[in-house]
Amino acid sequence: MTVIKLCEAGIPVDLLSLVPVKRSHSVCAQGGINASVNIKGEGDSPYTHFYETVKGGDFLANQPPVKGMADAAPGIVFMLDRMGVPFNRTPEGNLDFRRFGGTLFHRTAFAGATTGQQLLYALDEQVRRWETITVEDERGVTIPGEMMVRKFEYFDLTGLVLDSGGVCRGVVVQDLKTGEQMTFRGDAVCLATGGPGLVFGRSTNSVINTGSAAAIAYQQGALYGNGEFIQVHPTAIPGQDKLRLISESVRGEGGRVWVPKDRNDRRLGKDIPEGERYYFLEERYPKYRNLVPRDIASREIFRTVRHEGYSAEGQEAAYLDVTHLTRTPAGKAGVRKKLEGVLEIYEKFVGVDPYENPMKIFPAVHYSMGGLWVDFEKDESTGSLKAVSPRNQMTNIPGLFATGEADYQYHGANRLGANSLLSCIYGGMVTGPAMAAWRESRKESAFDLSSSLFDSELSRRREEFEALSRRAGGEFTVNPYRLHHELGDMMLTKVTVERHNKELDDVIGKIKEYQAQWHKCAALDTAMKGTMSQPVVFLRHLKGMLDLAEIIAAGARAREECRGAHYKPDFDPELHENDPKAVGRDDAHWLKTTLATYTPEGAKLSYEEVDVSLEKLAKRDYGKVSKPTKTEGASAQASAEK
Amino acid sequence: MAEQVVTLKIKRGEGGGPSRWEEFKVPRKPMMNVISCLMEIQKNPVTVGGGNTTPVNWDSSCLEEVCGACTMVINGRARQSCSTLVHEISPNGEPIVLEPMTKFPRVRDLVVDRQRMFDSLKRVKAWIQVDGSHFLGAGPKVSQEDQEVMYPLSRCMTCGCCVESCPNYNERSAFMGPQVISLVRLYNMHPSGKMQAGARLDAIMGDGGIADCGKAQNCVKVCPKQIPLTESIAVMGRETFKRALFGWLLKG
């Protein structure tokens, strides 16, 4: 989206991507994208969307950007529709919307069960069109052979080029097909490089999501915000290579979560009669039922299975069940139409028919609310973002922007389902104009600087890579893939759903050890000149993952409260009624953004105030619906009718 | 009882250079797919003969069969290595043979460069020509019926299975392949995409277009997303025929 906005402003773009853009991680998104279009006449409004997002994030997100996003959402979905996304339709031919977690409204537009794929394709196609459009100079004369977008795929970021004033002037990248490194100049640089799921070894993320680009920016001075907030999705299929997600849309369409009442029940899920099933989410949350926000659902499943000893066929899992839906009038065909892509994953990768058998699921790491810290400028008149400001989405490194899952801006302590694709696209809509404004404000273009600045960063990065590829024999005894496996297992068991201070201390110590071991990792590949060498590149990414793991663990250790996805049983007042330390969410001390700064000794933490200028803090309670203090005309009326 | 190991024979090599075969055995685990075998090799890059080697290079991203990256030739057939389960193709410990796709230049080991497919998308203008990304209100209405035709066509991952199986797609021919023709059908069906239908038809009436299809019908059998490729080719065949005829009448 950032690219499209820049092109529309007449600014040519170099687009660099680790994989062909069409194969980016966003294809994984199944469920949909939120926009309060109120197509079902339920009285939904962008303001309610804003409020529920802020509340869902336990009030840790800065409110103006969130308001900007919610306000822009209907327009974004309409734009995607115009770009040809094959969204599902109502009988009248309008966009259809479904329910997702953390809301009672039908707010989520979807294209079958591969919404992310379809959105990414639509935007990729628009960018491809810009690849065929020639650049025009100021007088409108075309420059033959120069295209608005030059795309470089299989390129990996290896460094930022910062000038003596600390301004980002370009990047060093490696062509993965040949191993060759080179520099690209830019009057503004944006990292839209996705999340860091691989820090946890196996997750619902694509295997390219190592967070390496964000880690490199961090190592070069970019602040990393709210790293400890990692979303664990309640319903994933356990697997050897990855934990495949079963989308929340399954519950949005009526899927139910349960375990057998008898803890020793070993029968197949489908053979257990209705009366012997424990629908624990529905019992504990009668209003939101299976659609409580993700952190809550994950915690409940985790608690029910790990601590209370329930199981599915004796395995550490709960059931996610759609079999009852096949017995409704719409029947199996009706379920298939809306959920085929999701259920197909279960069928394909487990080899069991989910239309007949309740699916076995367990929580898995899914999304990072944290990411590169980015700035914003509030528009006092609307309460949202100022339309065009170079501050929007800019990191603390001038000229370096970040957007998408790589930034930390929109989801606070927990993201609501179907809000991520939205924040990615909205982020792009803001970043493009912000980069243009920044470029406009600069006296000296990166293209006018002497090449020595770029050459020195290039030679530094080349030497780094050559040193890595020479690592063989002698002291280099550690297999980096095994080290990654160990790191992932530890992070997964100790830094996800439940966090304990003592364990986090151990984890931080262990990460230090792993960082030392990284220096003993073998290259495993001689990296012949001119060829691809994935193992050596992996070493670079592993270094980044270790740094990110440290940010996550240190942030989690320091934050002595429970907020959104960050949950410490020792601080949960429900578990420790008379313990004054068990404060739950502690707004007095912890309503603040965690900022991690890289130092050679490790992550240094500092904190920043959260902008809560629009909505008052409220208890995040899904037992009953809490209403926003302000609602816009129509929606207030409609919710009064409900 | 099934064997406790998985045997893999992998064709390796760099660029256009010579190829060699390496054989590996990795521990067999439940629910294993081909990618998790390759991950095991990364952790212990040793061949059956006990020789140290380098981890195998291969492409992968989503591991859910929606990105198309991890396509390779497995036991003679192009498919995604993420959705190829070991217990299905090697129920009794039969060796699994992995080769790179043959219709694209090899980069290294199982990685090939599929740029040619993306270039074809540019040629046929595989996009909707919007006036801009600014706010212009809701998009055109689309019936549920049309959406149900368009969505499956839109799931094409540009993975390359269809062209790998197509006898007419190769280095010597300019044929763009069935996936491109199917996407032209998609964009030409869309209410606003229709407005540029002629230009897209012209693109598949030219060099490397629909006339190069030899009707082998392999494509539709190997498409992992069951896209009705041959149906698309038939529909586009009629459309291009009409356009050829219409254009000719106009001139006459």
Ligand SMILES: Cc1cc2nc3c(=O)[nH]c(=O)nc-3n(C[C@H](O)[C@H](O)[C@H](O)COP(=O)(O)OP(=O)(O)OC[C@H]3O[C@@H](n4cnc5c(N)ncnc54)[C@H](O)[C@@H]3O)c2cc1C
């Ligand atoms: C299984 C699953 C289902 C989901 N479902 C939903 C949903 O229904 N709704 C929703 O809103 N969200 C959903 N999400 C979340 C959402 O998909 C992601 O947050 C979002 O797609 C991230 O998009 P992005 O553009 O920020 O990053 P990505 O799509 O990850 O793109 C990152 C890009 O950066 C490039 N890149 C990365 N690193 C480098 C580097 N070092 N050098 C050069 N280039 C690099 C990559 O090649 C890629 O092109 C889901 C997530 C998962 C895992």
